[in-house]
Amino acid sequence: MILGMVMLMTFGLVDTFFVSLLGTEELAAISFTFPVTFTLISLNIGLGIGASATIGRYFGAGQAHLAKEFATGALMLSFLLVGILAVLGYLTIGPIFRLIGASPQQLVLIHDYMEVWYLAGVMLALPMVGNSVLRASGDTRTPSIIMAAGGLINAILDPILIFGWGPVPALGIQGAAIATLIAWTSGCLYILYLLVVRRGLVLPRLLNLSEFIMTSRAVLRIGLPAAGANMLTPIANGVLTAVVATYGAEAVATWGVGNRLESIASIVILALSMSLPPFISQNFGAGRIDRVKESYLLCIRFVLIWQLLVFVLLWIASPLIAMAFAEEQEVAELIQLFLMIVPLGYGLQGVIILTNSSFNAMHRPMSALSLSIVRLFIFFVPVSYLGSLLYDLTGLFVAGVVANLMTAGLAFIWFRRLLKEEDYLQAQTTQGVTG
Template sequence: MSNKTKSPDLLSAPIPKTIRDMTIPMIFGMVTLMLFNLVDTFFVSLLGTDPLAAISFTFPVTFTVISLAIGLSIGTSAIIAKALGAGNLEEARFDGAVALIVSALFVSVLAFIGYIYIDPIFSLLGAKQDLMPFIYDYMHVWFIGSIFLITPMIGNAVLRASGDTKTPSIIMGSAGLINAILDPIFIFGLGPIPAMGIKGAAIASVIAWAVGVFLILYLLIIKKNLLSLNSKNQTFILATKKMLKIGLPAAGANMLTPIAMGIMTAIVASHGAEAVAAFGVGSRIESISSIVVLALSMTLPPFISQNFGAGKFNRVAMAYKTTLKFILIWQFALYLLLIVFSGVIANIFASSEGVVSVIKLFIWILPLGYGLQGVIILSNSSFNALHKPMNALFMSVIRLFVFYVPLAYLGSLYWGIHGLFIGALIGNVFTAIISYRWFCQTLQSIESNEQIKVCEA
């Protein structure tokens, strides 16, 4: 590849420093995007209860499309990073171009179906007729503009596969900033631009995504020369199959989480409204506490895939172990911090003494397992990096529907809300052990000629 595509050397550079340098920009990008999404929700909330309720109903639908996009981006990153690690630069460029085209087609078809069936979809979700006009206004624009959502996501996956995580973080942050600036303008109006209400929020998002499309295509085609539709050794169909083999199971695994959380919420609801309110706060605490884990789940796979493609299995094992050790220490330190400030946190989010006490209970129990949850998430992303997507999918099923939800339910039956949280914690313990051992065995079987056990502690 030319100097225009120069990227971090994932095949020989020191492992801890390389992963750290890749992860820090991703953390910045994710935090920036999260803050701007909160701003988005804030502006919609100023329109009143009905628009806010309407946009809440859109989350399961938009998350379905986004889950597909995330899954396809995981598949894209895995196949391109492996090709780069093996030195197949032409294959990597071709795979990237095909991934962009195929992903756009998939999302377009899904969005078209959603657009046509807005009424039955949202009626099934329980939306009342008085909310439907708001939902129409938002989703008509969102579905049409979703083609602009997928391109930056896939393009960022191509960049991460080459070891570049700074550029994706800048693009993520820029899109979030544009969205935050345009939100009040299109929602409430400014000068010649009329107030468009909830439709304005969707238009602001689509414009931000469109800017992301321009930036990512300029970078991939002009600046970095990472895309090409010329290949002597493979066809469009073959490249598509490679990407979908990993991307579709990864998308399915992403979709399992909201299903499981819905079931968990129903279980929590049996303990009253205060428990539900506290669990909602706890879920927000969990999402914020998992930022480093999620950032690593985007940066570790390209490292693993490139070294997998190059046959450097010891570097794969060392990166996997080093990352897990770090995340266990990091999340435990975070747990201690949450314990110290549990009272302050609880009182920020709630005024009811009952809700405050349940939030404190949540903080004392569940965050203790966030490091183990990190082991599970990073093992899953590493399975995808080794082109073992079904392992990752099965691991998600085992975690959520064999251990996490069932043990939480059993704990809830016998020991109330205390038992529910402890059961969920124990579920993470069992799943973390299984995921670690399974990944080690998988890596060992792939490199069967290796004389040492690459995952031995």
């Protein structure tokens, strides 16, 4: 899980690094795209979660034909929904990015990048859902290899297409999007070959309308809430990007670099958030609330210690990282400031993410959704905005840590209360059976 997610996240990080060599305006432009691109990726992630849960159930029940039918429907559904969203995004590039604070000069660069990236986003839909089909069938290795290969292709093509090489002209920021398009298209073609020809995990035909509607309902029943929860993050990030934009292109460039680095720095948290829920679900179903509590507390302690070590490393390496991602001194100083403050809250953010996953595992999806809303729109965005009003960018960075602290405390107390409730219910049930 860690390998696959690292390679997926390196797309944005590698793009950011090479685009940063073009200049501050280009770096600011690609930083503006992060909330929008992550929205499309969130839909892909949600559909993948829905597909995996649905298909895995049929594989486990020995109903291979139904598993193949639902896998085929999930692929068709993802291509259709992401395609529609991409078209809408393409038609509204100007209004959306003006809304979050892009300048006319940056809009030109954003158009160059996003016109290609939206097509790339559609090409990502099939590999992400296809990888979920592979995981549901018991293969966790191949999806990581596919994502790793895509990351390698992107990393090789980025400098060639951005800066030019031999007969290949320098395409600037658009070259980064083309590199991503080629990488994801390669993954799309391979995953379809793998699923249809080599593994036979999908039907060798398109579903008819009734089949498509039936499979789509099952996938969306799980996929839409998961996608919606994922989409809250880029929406909140878009609001804060607009706030940061009031401090100039240098601040936006810093914010973009920081967001990409955060994804890599939090990779262990994300991997745990995918591996802890099955453990909790199994023990919850077995009535072992004691083991649910033990595993939850163990993971909470681990992420707090782990992310504290990550924070120390980022603090020490902040001057080198800032120099790698910034040509201008002002941008380098802001990146260093970001890395010396914001990562202190990553462990607290890990508590929130793991609690959210645990709520879902305990069959409390509304609690998980409520926690996401409270985290982003009651604490993170308002507190960060207040910090920016009081102490500018430094205040915004510090306030983000404070917001994570408040939300983590609430999440921890909330989940512990749920465990006590389940303990009580279990005790009552046991007494009833004994009586």
